[in-house]
Amino acid sequence: MTVVIHSAVKVDADGVVEDFWLAFTGSTLAATGTGTGWHGWSTAENAVVVNAAGRWLTPGFIDVHSHGGGGFSFDNGTEAIQGALAMHRAHGTTRSVISLVANPVEVLCESLELIADLVEADPLILGSHLEGPFLARNHRGAHNPAHLRTPTAELVDTFLAAGRGTIRQVTLAPELTGALDAIDRFVAAGVTVGVGHTDADFRLTKEAFDRGATLLTHAFNAMPGIKHREPGPVTAALGDPRVALELILDGFHVHPEVARVAFFAAPMRILLITDAMAAAGSVDGHYKLGDLNVSVSDGRAMLSGTTTIAGSTLTQDVALRSAIFDSETDPVLAVRALTASPARALGLDETLGYLAPGYAADVVLLGTDWTVDAVWAAGRPMSDPT
Ligand SMILES: [Zn+2]
Incomplete structure (x- = not known):
């Protein structure tokens, strides 16, 4: 299954990025970017596409x-x-x-x-x-x-x-x-x-x-x-x-x-x-x-x-x-x-803690008031995306 989350405001220790997207097909992040680069990922079979609509996206x-x-x-x-x-x-x-x-x-x-x-x-x-x-x-x-x-x-x-x-x-x-x-x-x-x-x-x-x-x-x-x-x-x-x-x-x-x-x-x-x-x-x-x-x-x-x-x-x-x-x-x-x-x-910052390719597909989507809307851990949904 491919998951694409787009139109988010990314926040991680590297800073804030607007109009951000990421894609993963397994337990690690495959690609990230800004703008419309996510389109290519959204055509994969069974792709789940989530429009963050300006909400916050952080690492797990x-x-x-x-x-x-x-x-x-x-x-x-x-x-x-x-x-x-x-x-x-x-x-x-x-x-x-x-x-x-x-x-x-x-x-x-x-x-x-x-x-x-x-x-x-x-x-x-x-x-x-x-x-x-x-x-x-x-x-x-x-x-x-x-x-x-x-x-x-x-x-x-x-x-x-x-x-x-x-x-x-x-x-x-x-x-x-x-x-x-x-x-x-x-x-x-x-x-x-x-x-x-x-x-x-x-x-x-x-x-x-x-x-x-x-x-x-x-x-x-x-x-x-x-x-x-x-x-x-x-x-x-x-x-x-x-x-x-x-x-x-x-x-x-x-x-x-x-x-x-x-x-x-x-x-x-x-x-x-x-x-x-x-x-x-x-x-x-x-x-x-x-x-x-x-x-x-x-x-x-x-x-x-x-x-x-x-x-x-x-x-x-x-x-x-x-x-x-x-x-x-x-x-x-x-x-x-x-x-x-x-x-x-914990010495795990080469695989956890950032929204960047190669890092774990641990992702939290939060509303503009910082309440949690959806969570993915190692690529699996922990709650339904809304
Ligand atoms: Zn104690």
Whole structure:
């Protein structure tokens, strides 16, 4: 099947192009251009021709940090993972990393093995993210303290073996005994290491980056903030061109004005993540995150009976609109933070994150108000084009 989308306004990290068209026949983009060059592609047998009529066209969104959605948690096996991903895909997220909260080691290993099987079957799943168990007790957020561990070489190797090369990302607190050596081990295995859920100061965070960590997990949340005499981990990340910063832009985790400053300080290195839990794309009520109870009201998820935030109910299209409308971010930079920047953070920016020939046929068509109209992932429609 050939799909042609024409008369669009393309937005990706390379900029804005009007009267844009693209064509694909399989899982990668075959051709792009402007004007009427698409006519030749539209005569193919069974060609699907979509007139974007001036709407926005962006690469598929890449979520490097999410725990579920649509009523499902990623911790609960294959069907739950697929149910949650279906909801996120309808909101423009074409590629996802599957984040796991702290759980007993054997439970985490089971999840890692299962995700490794899924990655082999579904290229839209980029791998797993061990958010726990190597986290600081006093910044654990919604991770069960009973399951937190120190990162010994044996434990790191146990996880790496269970993941069979599909652990894409790990979050750790560098102040834990053995954490800096664990960074070496994970980096050598091709895992992107994020600093997070940490009490580390500026100096120790820099040391973690010098050892090979390249990410700050949900910047500002579950870590010391920026003080004028205590710059902290966020300042270390903003000042280091090797490092990308995750932001949860739901208007609640991070104030839109703080997000605006972060985009100003590191425009090419912000990753808009969801950190979504099961209630994203679903209803308020009672949920589980790992084995902890979470209550969601007005779309805000909290550990039951506490004021501890327990993930978000975001989808990435909402994060995009928050960046553009609430934080007044240039749409090119906002789209970059959902596409090219996460692709780069995972070392996948030669195949994902741009609307150019040879890149994945991951495409999101959005209305002029930035709501999602249609999504294709690896060339397949995720929702009906309108
Ligand atoms: Zn977290």
